Amino acid sequence: xxxxxxxxxxxxxxxxxxxxxxxxxxxxxxxxxxxxxxxxxxxxxxxxxxxxxxxxxxxxxxxxxxxxxxxxxxxxxxxxxxxxxxxxxxxxxxxxxxxxxxxxxxxxxxxxxxxxxxxxxxxxxxxxxxxxxxxxxxxxxxxxxxxxxxxxxxxxxxxxxxxxxxxxxxxxxxxxxxxxxxxxxxxxxxxxxxxxxxxxxxxxxxxxxxxxxxxxxxxxxxxxxxxxxxxxxxxxxxxxxxxxxxxxxxxxxxxxxxxxxxxxxxxxxxxxxxxxxxxxxxxxxxxxxxxxxxxxxxxxxxxxxxxxxxxxxxxxxxxxxxxxxxxxxxxxxxx
Amino acid sequence: xxxxxxxxxxxxxxxxxxxxxxxxxxxxxxxxxxxxxxxxxxxxxxxxxxxxxxxxxxxxxxxxxxxxxxxxxxxxxxxxxxxxxxxxxxxxxxxxxxxxxxxxxxxxxxxxxxxxxxxxxxxxxxxxxxxxxxxxxxxxxxxxxxxxxxxxxxxxxxxxxxxxxxxxxxxxxxxxxxxxxxxxxxxxxxxxxxxxxxxxxxxxxxxxxxxxxxxxxxxxxxxxxxxxxxxxxxxxxxxxxxxxxxxxxxxxxxxxxxxxxxxxxxxxxxxxxxxxxxxxxxxxxxxxx
Numbered sequence: 001x002x003x004x005x006x007x008x009x010x011x012x013x014x015x016x017x018x019x020x021x022x023x024x025x026x027x028x029x030x031x032x033x034x035x036x037x038x039x040x041x042x043x044x045x046x047x048x049x050x051x052x053x054x055x056x057x058x059x060x061x062x063x064x065x066x067x068x069x070x071x072x073x074x075x076x077x078x079x080x081x082x083x084x085x086x087x088x089x090x091x092x093x094x095x096x097x098x099x100x101x102x103x104x105x106x107x108x109x110x111x112x113x114x115x116x117x118x119x120x121x122x123x124x125x126x127x128x129x130x131x132x133x134x135x136x137x138x139x140x141x142x143x144x145x146x147x148x149x150x151x152x153x154x155x156x157x158x159x160x161x162x163x164x165x166x167x168x169x170x171x172x173x174x175x176x177x178x179x180x181x182x183x184x185x186x187x188x189x190x191x192x193x194x195x196x197x198x199x200x201x202x203x204x205x206x207x208x209x210x211x212x213x214x215x216x217x218x219x220x221x222x223x224x225x226x227x228x229x230x231x232x233x234x235x236x237x238x239x240x241x242x243x244x245x246x247x248x249x250x251x252x253x254x255x256x257x258x259x260x261x262x263x264x265x266x267x268x269x270x271x272x273x274x275x276x277x278x279x280x281x282x283x284x285x286x287x288x289x290x291x292x293x294x295x296x297x298x299x300x301x302x303x304x305x306x307x308x309x310x311x312x313x314x315x316x317x318x319x320x321x322x323x324x325x326x327x328x329x330x331x332x333x334x335x
Numbered sequence: 336x337x338x339x340x341x342x343x344x345x346x347x348x349x350x351x352x353x354x355x356x357x358x359x360x361x362x363x364x365x366x367x368x369x370x371x372x373x374x375x376x377x378x379x380x381x382x383x384x385x386x387x388x389x390x391x392x393x394x395x396x397x398x399x400x401x402x403x404x405x406x407x408x409x410x411x412x413x414x415x416x417x418x419x420x421x422x423x424x425x426x427x428x429x430x431x432x433x434x435x436x437x438x439x440x441x442x443x444x445x446x447x448x449x450x451x452x453x454x455x456x457x458x459x460x461x462x463x464x465x466x467x468x469x470x471x472x473x474x475x476x477x478x479x480x481x482x483x484x485x486x487x488x489x490x491x492x493x494x495x496x497x498x499x500x501x502x503x504x505x506x507x508x509x510x511x512x513x514x515x516x517x518x519x520x521x522x523x524x525x526x527x528x529x530x531x532x533x534x535x536x537x538x539x540x541x542x543x544x545x546x547x548x549x550x551x552x553x554x555x556x557x558x559x560x561x562x563x564x565x566x567x568x569x570x571x572x573x574x575x576x577x578x579x580x581x582x583x584x585x586x587x588x589x590x591x592x593x594x595x596x597x598x599x600x601x602x603x604x605x606x607x608x609x610x611x612x613x614x615x616x617x618x619x620x621x622x623x624x
Contacts, residue, residue, distance in 0.1 A: 003437055004437060004438055007434055007437035007438065011423070011426070011430075011434045014426065014430070015423060015425045015426055018425045018462075019425065172423070172425070175424075176421055176422065176423055176424050177419060177421040178421050178422065178423055180387060180415075180417060180421055181415075181417070181421050181422075181435070181475075181478065182438070183386065183387055184385050184386065184387065184410055184413070184415040185410055185435065185438035185439060185482075186407050186408065186410040186411045186438055186439045186440055186441075186482075187407070187438040188407050334387070
């Protein structure tokens with residue numbers, strides 16, 4: 001039984017890796033995540049980086065370290081060379097008169113020179129009262145909205161790629177008319193379906209893990225991520241089967257699969273932008289519930305009870321879709 | 336091995352039948368050929384017997400399995416070679432067979448041995464998508480043997496092959512027949528049917544018109560003829576004479592006595608001639624069949 005299931009899975013993987021489409025599907029989401037990461041402002045970019053000589057007064061170095069990263073280098077030449085490197089880093093060299101020389105490359109982020117100047121000024125004038133009154137308020141955002149919503153969107157959206165892999169492998173069967181040969185072998189229908197489905201179920205989980213790591217969410221509960229990604233992969237896989245068994249041409253099949261993009265976009269952007277009272281209009285979408293789960297996971301606020309409840313809703317909707325589609329899938333797999 | 340009674344099938348689920356009221360039996364070790372023109376219902380019959388089409392009316396058993404309650408275990412003991420080749424183009428021939436053998440629960444053939452048998456061993460590691468039509472057909476044929484089937488369904492096994500390869504395929508089928516494999520052959524090729532079959536069935540417009548052995552059909556419907564070419568007044572003359580007619584028998588004696596014979600052959604009726612005589616239809620080959 002397991003031998004036959006794995007035979008189907010391994011055949012699909014082997015065959016899939018022999019043209020550009022499936023490797024592209026495997027890699028493209030990760031490239032998108034890397035691009036997202038480049039656009040997301042990180043905590044690191046707001047920290048000032050400073051290089052100063054090893055001979056600098058230790059108390060001064062400790063003071064600057066309260067505001068940023070400090071590198072201690074051999075001498076002024078080494079500091080100048082370091083400042084000229086690609087990253088944003090300022091050089092501070094104590095002068096004989098008690099002042100400081102601030103060395104900048106000139107391409108630093110706007111405002112950061114003033115930040116360093118302000119730090120130096122406050123070190124030199126500890127008793128000076130700032131000419132402004134500061135109040136700090138917390139909006140409750142613990143991370144960048146782009147990182148949060150972008151990551152959630154990618155995790156939910158990537159479930160489609162699992163369905164696409166299932167679909168492309170079925171299209172190949174239709175293309176070469178090999179379904180008839182499968183139907184006269186001893187493999188059971190459910191073994192064949194499971195063998196076909198495995199990559200579509202596992203891939204979204206791996207993609208979700210990879211996206212979270214790339215986006216820097218290393219502290220989240222990965223078991224919760226796996227459970228949600230698995231549930232959402234089910235619906236994409238069913239759509240993959242429905243499209244795959246009726247298409248014999250890959251480009252047409254991919255175009256048909258785009259049908260899933262609309263509910264995913266609507267669910268994710270609806271969940272982000274719709275006010276609370278309008279959220280129920282999205283309750284029909286399994287992607288909405290997946291999005292809510294992933295959001296809680298990313299914020300590290302997810303309770304297992306909520307995860308299971310959302311998954312139960314996703315699986316119930318999936319079961320309904322399957323009930324409506326299973327005849328069509330069965331007919332398409334005949335030959 | 337096969338026992339079907341009153342099989343009818345309509346693709347449109349109405350009274351437009353692709354096959355109608357078909358009944359026949361194939362004993363263990365027998366080779367039965369379903370002979371008929373394009374669209375006669377040969378492939379529909381094979382489709383029902385191999386489970387590719389659901390049984391609608393009638394009943395039957397294949398390899399001990401009821402057609403109405405087919406088990407996947409049936410497929411461990413049958414092999415199916417399709418008329419249209421259907422192999423994975425992105426896999427090599429060897430990979431195609433190596434994958435397919437894993438789908439069975441019974442002892443299977445060595446893929447390389449099968450490829451040698453059909454003359455594809457030298458291109459075993461080439462992708463099937465790069466094969467010619469004939470090579471793909473041979474690979475499809477080889478695949479049908481992978482589970483050492485006791486019952487073998489062959490749909491036009493030599494169609495589109497050059498005569499040498501077709502001869503090799505025919506030899507493989509004969510060898511399997513000698514080893515006791517039961518074979519259901521569907522073909523429009525009367526020479527192949529004549530050479531391989533113990534029994535033939537003539538199918539036309541979805542109806543099985545007649546079943547018998549090729550020998551009995553020839554005896555029953557054919558005439559024992561002699562074709563003789565001889566010289567008369569310096570010119571070559573050809574005559575076909577019936578050994579059943581007294582006058583023609585006498586005429587043959589005269590020609591022989593004159594002693595000017597160049598060639599003389601006994602000639603039997605072909606299955607095609609008998610087919611035309613019985614059904615009033617010709618066995619015209621159509622690529623779409």
